[in-house]
Amino acid sequence: MFLDCNDICSSNKIVLNIYKQIHLMVFYDKIILKDYFTL
Numbered sequence: 001m002f003l004d005c006n007d008i009c010s011s012n013k014i015v016l017n018i019y020k021q022i023h024l025m026v027f028y029d030k031i032i033l034k035d036y037f038t039l
Helices: 005-038
Strands: none
C-alpha cells in the first residue's frame, strides 16, 4: 500500500502546525513568566 504524496505532505503540515502552535505557546509562556518575575 503506497501513500499518496499529497496525503503525506498534508499530514506533515498538520503535525508541523501543531508543533509550531505548541512551541509558540511555550515561548510566550516563558516570556510572560520572565516579565512576571522581573516585576
